[in-house]
Amino acid sequence: MTWLLRGVRWMRWYVRELTDESAYDRYVAHVRKEHPAATVPSRRAFERMRTERAESDPRQGFRCC
Secondary structure, X not given: OHHHHHHHHHHHHHHHHHHOOOHHHHHXXXXXXXXXXXOOOOHHHHXXXXXXXXXXXXHHHHOOO
């Protein structure tokens, strides 16, 4: 049973890393460690910041969609 649980945990970790869903968790950990007095933005605000940053980057202009 432990091997099955370990496999499920690994698969969850892999999918989250592949889809970059864990980016918010990494960002929150960074802000809390490096800037403890700063407020952590909500996940929605974080995703908006990421989207705006990606759209303002000239290297991202070659997207098809």
